[in-house]
Amino acid sequence: MVCHYGTDLKEMVEKVKRYTKDGQVANYIPALSKANPDDVGVAIFDGNDTCFSEGNHRHLFTLQSISKVLTLALALMDHGEDVVFSKVGMEPTGDPFNSIAKLESHVPSKPLNPMINAGALAVSSLIKGDTNEEKLERLLHFVRELSGNKQINFNQEVATSEFKTADLNRSLAYFMKQHGVISGDVDVLLDFYTKQCAIEVNCEDLAKIGYALAHHGEHPDKNYSIIPYEIARLVKTFMVTCGMYNASGEFAIRVGIPAKSGVSGGIVGAVPGGVGIGLYGPALDDKGNSIAGMKLLELLSAKYHLSIF
Structure with missing residues (x-):
């Protein structure tokens, strides 16, 4: 099989590596501060084989905020749009992902969207399951199905590190509990949320997840649909x-590609009807996005005309 992406990928990875010196690894979660800021990896999946990958593409990292995409899909499958969007809105926000400002200023006090921390906490509270273990196993099964990797699990060290330093997320959760957006024990929710964020993947897993999203939720072998259209x-x-x-x-x-980033340095891209892309680069810009990953996606989009616009 001839893989046209492979021709330029190595050169692109080398080109964006120089930007890593301008970023910093996430240090507010102690376990994430151990990452090597110079690492850059990428994988592109076209539905046949992950035959184009470069750099540190086999390195394991945690989903972090990329998990918000997957819990949103699962919550919608569990409850439908009316229930989910009664708890969280659909509007972008110009504020940082961990801001409480819009919760205070908006009536009703529900998060603006599911991709900020407050919105993700509200969505995570909707995942079906009698216990956190049951909820996590359902989510892990979902991620394993999408990626085709049955070995995917969560990183206990990262989950524990996040749980111990989750005071801002606790504040968001308590605020929403006061206003009826969520119910139940906040620390139980935080336990599930931090384990959700600590699910561990590599670039190839992410590329396959991106491919499934790009193809209306279809499993890569196209025999069945994992996520409804x-x-x-x-x-x-x-x-x-x-x-x-x-x-x-x-x-x-x-760039113009549907994508989601996480503060571990991961980015998943889903080109509608096209490829899935998984990137890793733990050196982050001031917004919390992989600085090399952003540059690499920009190069890929320009070279192969991947923008949806």
């Missing part, structure tokens, strides 16, 4: 409008 469409729309934190507007102009 309309839910996959909704999720991709949120990726375009809110997926790159408060850099989403500029990203849409410069």
Whole structure:
């Protein structure tokens, strides 16, 4: 099989590596501060084989905010749009992903969208399951199905590190509990949320997840659908409008690919009807996005005309 992406990928990875010196690894979660800021990896999946990959593409990293895309899809499958969007809105925000400001200023006090921390906490509270273990196993099964990797699990060290330093997320959760957006024990929710964020993947896993989203939720072997068509469409729309934190507007102009980033340095891209892309680069810009990953996506989009606009 001839893989046209492979021709330029190595050169692109080398080109964007120089930007890593301008970023910093996430240090507010102690376990994430151990990452090597010079790492850059990428994988592109076209539905046949992950035959184009470069750099540190086999390195394991945690989903972090990329998990918000997957819990949103699962919550919509569990409850439908009316229930989910009674708890969280559909509008982008210009504020940082962990801001409480809009919760205070908006009536009703529900989060603006599912891609900010407050919105993701509200969505995570909707995942079906009698216990956190049951909820997590359902989510892990979902991620394993999408990626085709049955070995995917969560990183206990990262989950524990996040749970111990989750005071801002606790504040968001308690505020929403006071206003009836969520109910139940906040620390139980935080336990599930931090484990959700600590699910561990590599670039190839992410590329396959991106491919499934790009193809209306279909499993890569095309025998069955993992995510219903309309839910996959909704999720991709949120990726375009809110997926790159408060850099989403500029990203849409410069890159134009539905994508979601996480503060571990991961980015998943889903080109509608096209390829899935998984990137890793733990050196982050001031918005919390992988600085090399953003540049690499810009190069890929320009070279192969991947923008949806």
